[in-house]
Amino acid sequence: MNNTMPVIAIDGPAASGKSSTARAVAERLGLVHLDSGALYRLATMVALRSRLRDPDEIVAALGQHDIRLARAGNATELSLDGAPVEPDIRSPAVNAAVSEIAAMAAVRTWVNSRLRAAVRDWGRVVMDGRDIGTDVFPDAELKVFLTASAEERARRRLRQVGRDTDPDAVAMEAGELAERDRRDAARAVAPLRQAEDAKLLDTTELSFEQQVATILGWVAAD
Numbered sequence: 001m002n003n004t005m006p007v008i009a010i011d012g013p014a015a016s017g018k019s020s021t022a023r024a025v026a027e028r029l030g031l032v033h034l035d036s037g038a039l040y041r042l043a044t045m046v047a048l049r050s051r052l053r054d055p056d057e058i059v060a061a062l063g064q065h066d067i068r069l070a071r072a073g074n075a076t077e078l079s080l081d082g083a084p085v086e087p088d089i090r091s092p093a094v095n096a097a098v099s100e101i102a103a104m105a106a107v108r109t110w111v112n113s114r115l116r117a118a119v120r121d122w123g124r125v126v127m128d129g130r131d132i133g134t135d136v137f138p139d140a141e142l143k144v145f146l147t148a149s150a151e152e153r154a155r156r157r158l159r160q161v162g163r164d165t166d167p168d169a170v171a172m173e174a175g176e177l178a179e180r181d182r183r184d185a186a187r188a189v190a191p192l193r194q195a196e197d198a199k200l201l202d203t204t205e206l207s208f209e210q211q212v213a214t215i216l217g218w219v220a221a222d
Contacts, residue, residue, distance in 0.1 A: 004141040006124035008219060009133035012146035013192060014180045015153040017203060017211070018128035021146060024212045026126040027074045029219065034069075034118055036129035036136070037098075038078050039111045041089035042067065044101040046080075048093055055106035062110060069118055076118075099180060102130075103187040112136050131190040133198050142222050143198035144215055150174040150181070152204045 008031075010022045019035050026033035046065065047058045068079045078085050088094070101107055115136055119125055129136070133143035148156075154173035155165045163169060184192035194200060199218055203211045 003139060005119065005137045005139050007119060007132070007137045007140040008124075008126045008142045008144070008215075009137055009140040009198075010126065010128040010144045010146055010215070011130055011133050011192075011194070011198065012128075012144075013130075013153070013184065014177050015157040016146045016148055017153075017156065017208070018146050020208070021211055021215070022126045022128035023075065024208070025215050025219075028212070028216055029126070031074065032071055032076060032122055032125045033074055034076050034115065034125045034127045036111065036115055036127060036132060038076075038085070038089060039069070039114055040102040040107070041094050041098055042078060042080060042085050043107050043111065044094050044098040045085065045089050045091075047101055048097060055104035058101070058104070059106045059110050067114075069114060071122060099183050103183070103189060105189045108135075108189055130184055130192045133195040134193060135190040138195070142219060143195050144218070145194040145198040145200050146211070147200070147202055148204040150178045153177050 008022075008025065010018050010025070012018050019037065022035070023033045043058060043062060046061050047053070050058075050061050052058045052061060066081050070077050070079070078089075112135070115127065119137075127137070133140050133145075151170055151174045154170045154177055157177070158165045158169055158173055181192065201211060201214055206214070
């Protein structure tokens, strides 16, 4: 433990429930939940508003704004020039572009520096993403790779946004998620993958409470 970072890292593919699970784990442990994806979404929003595609230009544009990541109880609040960025960073336009922007090395360096600074300032946190345990904090105290079948992830995503979960809708959403998985796993910089020392948690057949309890048990046993 002396050589580890005070981070409980929860990685996994799109729509695997990383953020909601990490949030619940943080609340149960009295820690802060840090959603790394929010920073990538903010970078994407800035890129779209400025109509930028070049990584260095996107990072330069980010540097022209006052971007703050603050603790808010067990959660974090992200603001741009004094204004909260939710729900704008969850828009369909951002959803469609965030995978491309997040694959840019310069953008990932910018995000990672913010995440590491937060841990230095705040101490122990629960953090979710796609490369927290492999690239950002390879020395995290606990690494979890959270996943589920593409079909189950599709059902959860559709229910989350209030859409029908008929077989055709599930199949279409599952196909989109599988393509997102492929892009994330194939990118040259910090690809989506399970760290060798991460604990695999397949939640296809688990309830939300069961998956949270499993991670809490791993924390207690660590």
